[in-house]
Amino acid sequence: MPVPHSFKLNEMVQHMPQDKVLWIDLQPTLHCLNKRVAQLLSRSFAVQRWSFQHDLDESCSVATVHDLLRQTLVASPEPMHLVGHGISGTVACLFAEKYxxxxxxxxxxxxDTLSVNHWSSHYLDMRSQLPSSRQAILRHLSSLLFSHQNPRAVEVLPCLLAKCLDNEFTQGSIVNQQHIPDLNTPKEVPTFILNGESDFVVDTNSRDRWSKSLKSGDRFVCMEKGRHFFQFDQSQHVAQLITAFIQMVPGPWIDRELSSNDFTSLARS
Structure with missing residues (x-):
């Protein structure tokens, strides 16, 4: 029986340090926005990219993605550090809770803890409410998702978003409005959350929502002036923060009493 779903695992470095990072990538078109951070992380870890692919017009579910991801991780000799942006992070979080x-x-x-808060769901809301063309809405959305300091990125992003909507895993399109549960930090997995201070998609109240489930060893950082794709504008800083977190897992700080500095801070450039 043919399997319509497929994935590809691309190793980004040749050396194999002890810690292994798996970048979950359900929207390969947008990986160019994550690539610089992944390259910087590869200086300290063995970084691999798990890229989900599917046939056009093919229905898909989170369960299907989890089954394929589990096949990859079961084959690994040791647990891996998962990294994901947007809906890729949402699916990774649900996976970590399950496995x-x-x-x-x-x-x-x-x-966000609210699984409906993704750029694609905001696009669908705008499309249903505004008497504007798809191109005009995507251009407006791009200006909200990216810093105005990157005019070239704002110019290119509408084309990337359009391709992603047509071909890749997006809530409200490929997944056919299926219900995705809201999130909590996985009870048994150290979790690091980085959200943008000026994110149009994930509002600033996400810190309060996440704080209800943060445990000892977890951390929340708000990136100063960061928009939805802050990892592109602040790749060096983001890579440093992720590296510091991973290097502390496991560590004695996980077992000590939680302080406010462990789970919320404002990252400044």
Missing amino acids: PDLVKSLTLLSV
């Missing part, structure tokens, strides 16, 4: 023995740590970029 904690396969995940050493979890890093989420621009992820």
